[in-house]
Amino acid sequence: MTHALNHCAMRFGLTLLTLTLAGCSLRPALAPDTGPIPPAYKQAQAEPTGAWTSARPADDALRAAWWTMFQDPALNALQAAAQDANPTLQAAYARLQLSRAQHQQARSALFPRLDAGFGPTRQRESPASYSGRDNGPASTTTLWRTDAAVAYEADLFGRVSSTLSAASAEQARGGALYRLTLLALQADVADTYFLIRELDTQHRIYRQTLALRERGFALNQMRFEAGDGGELEVERARSELEVARADALGAQRLRASAEHALAILLGKAPADFSLPYEPLRRIELTVPPGLPSELLERRPDIAAAEHAMAAANARIGAARAAFFPKLELTGAAGFESSSLSQLFQWSSRSFLLGPFLGTALSLPILDGGARQAGLDTARAAYEEDVARYRETLLNAFREVEDNLMHLRIMAAQQTAQDRARLAAQRAAELSRLQYETGTHTQLDVIDADRSLLQQQLASARLDGDQARTTVRLIRALGGGWDTPLPGTPLSVPQASAAPAPSLPLPPSPSR
Template sequence: MNLRISSLMILPLISLPLAGCMVGPDHVRPEAAVTDAFKEAKGWKPAQPRDTALPQKWWQIFNDPKLNELVEQVAGANQSVAQAEAQYRQAQHLVQSSQSSLLPVATLTGQVSRFQAASGQSIAVPGIRNLFGLGAGAVWEPDLWGRIRRQVEANTGSAQASAAALHGLILSSQATLAQNYFQLKTLDAQKALFDETVAAFAKTLEITKNRYAVGVAGKTDVVQAEAQLESARAQAVNLGVQRARLEHAIAVLIGKTPAELSLPASPLQVQPPSIPVSLPSELLERRPDIAAAERQVAAANAKIGVAKAAYFPTLNLAVSGGFQSGDTDTLLTMARRYWALGPAGAALTIFDGGVKNAQYQQAIAAHDATVAGYRQTVLTGFQEVEDNLAALRILQEEIQVQDKAVQAAEQAVALTLNQYKAGTVSYLNVMTAQTVALSNQQTAAQLKGEQLNASVLLVKALGGGWNERLLPTKDEADGDREWTDYLILPVDLLGFSQK
């Protein structure tokens, strides 16, 4: 049986007449700089009302089945995510621990004594005596000033921040995997380009050797052609080092050893998707890091109330009762019973050398720091969106120009090679044309990879389909409680199952 326990549910009815106000400020979301529109979104297709949000499985917009397969594994297998999930559960139990302070603490005691009174004492029964006792007691501190409730509020905010941080880590890990994947695919495209280039250089070398054999080309041309061919082969081999590192990184992101993952080379056919960009104000609700920062502000704000409540007096109530007898036969009889109300005590610190004031000012300063951190996180979020909007816009323009450069360079190679065959130009002209063509082709492949990388980063900057509605509510932040959670011993020691 699952029991939902919140600070409103666990407060016993007896506390109602004794519970006082909650001192300290109530949380209000800090104001942050928000613009009406993104500066770099000029000319960007605005999102329609029906598609202002990215899908939660945002990676599917790239239409790459292998990428889908890999990214799907991150949330369940990545060890950093598993660590963050455990930290979130730890934060939930801190909420439960603070909620428990609203309840009285009950104890059960038993005692056995065997003693002899000192000589000379006037006692009814001289000699050695036995004394048996069995009793129960309860102690409770009413939350008069809201100190405990503010602590519950602070721990709840921290738990919500931990949940947002978990979502943020999942998004970051997924985005990193997508970036590595597209970079790996870019290297595959460059490797294919080098393979074609090596084949072309080999053919050119064969032509040069034939020309040398008939005496129309010098030995220098053959040597230069061989050097050019081997250089291209070396560059192709070097790409394998970078590819291996990326493949290993992808394996670790999905919780596997590098030996467990092999990604065959495949052409880079993915096209940058259309990414909906909504209003800047909506970014505050769609980035997990902004939500985490805001929840940290809420937790710090509640701690001001905790520090402020320390100025006020505390009240402790106690009740006890049981049985006491000189022998076990009469222990559990009405004649041997006893009870007591109290002691009830109140305490007020009148001098502490400024400790409470220092702690109160420290809480205020900590809150101010989290507010500044929240605002900086918002600014960073806007910067990341603007950066990648600009990158996509500029890269698109650059790709169009670069494609023209590639076409021109390929035409230059064809023309120069024909001129070389006709003997009107030297082999140096061929080498120059081929080098320029290869450089332009490499640049074109790199730009496409950069465009896909910027698309992934823009998706990440926009929150990756996340929304703060996915955060646990205040009633959910403490997790589920089983009836066995209220037992005084751990469940595994008692042999109970929580299922």
């Protein structure tokens, strides 16, 4: 009786110890420490007084199809086509599916493993196995067996939970990387589209210049044939005509190259895609940058770096747990019989438990430093991810500041450039009128026309730069940062798949 009580007490104590240790975790704390974050962007201070303007209504539009703010139906259609067929985005989606499958695989360790088997075995034992003569008779037996085996690892010291946390962080990182690829694709499509429209504007300017040069050449040719002009004026006009033609062909070449690049972004062969010519309209759009602290939630690359850091932190906990005992609960039950007809008889039942009450407690002692090397590897990976997170954060602030600076200065530059273009246009008109009345030479007309062409091209390039810089600012701000991931029900919050730790920087774990 006393032996039975001791046996029950031992079983109860072991069960209580197992449940207690299952709640332990050796993961280092992920303490927030972002360092100083500026209250506002320096380059967002557009007014001379330094006043900073916060969110505007366009801020909401950035959260979804941000390119619709440009109000360009052709761009909208290109974005839809790119998201349907771009191979890079399809590869990113496959990687997202891979991270989801790996998370599910890691989650399976929380549940018992159950296997079932059925089949016969046939065995012949040698006479020597039962102390007989080597050339003596031997028996052959057939054994039918069916059984079910169960195994479960108790989560001592949080090894399983740490592994699952790492997989959850990797799944969240996979979602952030997908959004990063999607944002890069959207920005590249818009950037290339506006480059093509800028080249279309240049092409229109070159055509107008070419028509003007052709009329000038024809006029000088007529004067030369009538004896009112010299051959020098004819050759000068011919030279300017051919230069204009060469420049127009150069713009066509650049435009064709940009169109091929856009076709690849759409997942099409260049031969299967063409974009009609349409000059660029000046973009009258102001993008609110928001607060610098909001960038940590908007930028998918920052989110990816943060989740990588969280995964590395969880792997430290799993590496630490390798220094402590591992508890495996195992058991098997079934039937064994020498005859198939007697297999499922109650007398044929069999079972097998582990070495002690269905448990197997293993404690590593010597491994040649393998566990310490694993822990050092996990710590080094964590420290690398922390440094990469800081680098990503600083680069994000720099990109936003750069694009804000470009747009702020570009606005004043466009105003000055418009005045220069209008002045050059008026000077060309006056020079042409005075040449026709004989008060100016042909060189004056050529010089005025060349200056007008340069100012028109400068205006076109500036408008194109302004459109592409607006796109790059939206990209630097994170674009549509709350776009739902594919394959995720809209009713399920994105954070439910893998709870994200706080975005700030954690300190390095203590050794």
